[in-house]
Amino acid sequence: MSVLFVTDPLQGLHPDIDASIGLMAATQAIGSDVWGCGPEDLSVATGRVRARATRIRLADRHRGNDHRWVVERDWWQEVDRRDLDVAADTDLVMLRIDPPVDARYLHTTYLLDLVETHGGCVANHPAGIRALHEKLLALQFPDLCPETVVTADPREVLDLLSRVGRAVVKPVDGFAGLDAWLLGADSCARSLAESATLGGRRHVIAQAYLEDVRRGNKRLFVLDGDVVGAVLRRPAADDFRIGPPMAQAEVDDDDRRIVAALAPLLGAHGISLAGLDVIAGRLIEVNVTCPGGMHKTDALLGTDLSGAVMRRLLLTESVPS
Structure with missing residues (x-):
């Protein structure tokens, strides 16, 4: 083959x-x-x-x-x-x-x-990749997500801040944490919101900051609708953005509920492999373009996620429940 x-x-x-x-x-x-x-x-x-x-x-x-x-x-x-x-x-x-x-x-x-x-x-x-935008896909399931707005209007970013206190703001077409900011309801917020949106010319995603991220962001590895592994990642002490995998993560009922909600949509669009980012039972992002983290997780934990993916895709091997 x-x-x-x-x-x-x-x-x-x-x-x-x-x-x-x-x-x-x-x-x-x-x-x-x-x-x-x-x-x-x-x-x-x-x-x-x-x-x-x-x-x-x-x-x-x-x-x-x-x-x-x-x-x-x-x-x-x-x-x-x-x-x-x-x-x-x-x-x-x-x-x-x-x-x-x-x-x-x-x-x-x-x-x-x-x-x-x-x-x-x-x-x-x-x-399927063209149809399902990584940053916006999760918003098809608003009951699963933190409070979120997608806007090019800095005033709407400030409105969100007034309700939630702190928010992560990132460009709709961003990746790998680039150009992602953490805004607070302080004197810098207006200037930062204007800069993030390029003065109203660029759409951003503004999402309520979840304090539980300090206890970990889960990356759920989903293959043909099945969770084949999960790893915990945390921000560094001097950075709010997520770092490399640190420990195995337990898959709980909230995670299973999220995967069950997304699986039919992913399957209908031919998304075999996806990486779901979850904080405290809330869906943050769905990675479909080039889902990563398996290689790092295999090195850290001694798992065989990469092997499970390729055996399923090439040999139609079933994934243990």
Whole structure:
């Protein structure tokens, strides 16, 4: 079997923590060929998607003493290079480009639509990624979320602050915690709200800050509607944003209720793998573009989340309840 990983440049990936590398290693471990290419390596001729792809073999790895793997500096070597007919020559395409979902990302999804047209399999489905916005998807379930507004009007941000005291404000198209701010109801709030919204020209998400985040933000790893693992993450002492995984998280009734509510929507849009961020039983975000954290969690806890994902996608292995 062969899996094509469409990623950002291999040279720029971090083999000690990057989730895509963990999925590649798991693919290799079950005996499937690992191929890689970037969006710029995809093309279409006579209606069929082709990829200038490189088959790679990953170096050995072992767990470190935290959330990182110990991997050789030259973590992969080229085995073959070939022009692939993606639908005919691969069993699965893993769309693993990091957000934001910009023009480059969108154009890649449109090309990969044609892979599915010719009987190929892409995870997650390109059309599903376009349909389900990571930052806004959770708002389809307002009863599961903290109080939230999406607005370009700084006055509406200030109105929220007046009700909740503190709020996290981030751009709708943001990612990885970049340009995310914690606003309080103080003399700086108006200026910060105006800056965050670019004076009313940029939509932001403003969400009530949950003090319980100090006890942990859960990342729930959801595969085909099943929770296959969960990890606890906390902010650093000098930063309100979430840090790396720290401990195993217990999946409770609130988590199961959230997953049960989202699973039908995710399944209907072909989202096989998702990462749900939950604080104190409240849904914060649904990661569908390039869900991460599995590789770090496997290193930290000795789990096999990356393997579970690839075995399910390639071998239709059931996930234990």
